[in-house]
Amino acid sequence: xxxxxxxxxxxxxxxxxxxxxxxxxxxxxxxxxxxxxxxxxxxxxxxxxxxxxxxxxxxxxxxxxxxxxxxxxxxxxxxxx
Numbered sequence: 001x002x003x004x005x006x007x008x009x010x011x012x013x014x015x016x017x018x019x020x021x022x023x024x025x026x027x028x029x030x031x032x033x034x035x036x037x038x039x040x041x042x043x044x045x046x047x048x049x050x051x052x053x054x055x056x057x058x059x060x061x062x063x064x065x066x067x068x069x070x071x072x073x074x075x076x077x078x079x080x081x
Contacts, residue, residue, distance in 0.1 A: 016070060016073075016074070021056055021059060021060065021066070022052065022056055024070065025052055025055050025056060025059070025069065027073065027076070028069065028072060028073055028076065029050075029052070031076055032076075034046055037050075038050070040072060041065070041068050041069060041072060043058065043062075043065050043068075044058075045057075045059070
């Protein structure tokens with residue numbers, strides 16, 4: 001039963017459910033561009049020779065940075081509505 005609860009908690013009620021990190025980074029980059037992303041979230045993978053691949057590698061290993069990226073993505077989606 002605990003497994004069902006954790007799956008439900010990350011399920012349809014989670015605004016990021018079904019959205020991959022690659023989709024998030026790509027959409028943010030398309031919307032803001034690397035330069036603006038680097039200003040908004042000061043991490044080297046957005047500032048120094050940025051690429052989707054290097055960003056994904058860093059963000060998968062760095063929870064605090066991924067949290068900031070997720071927050072910015074959710075903010076961007078709210079602003080688009």
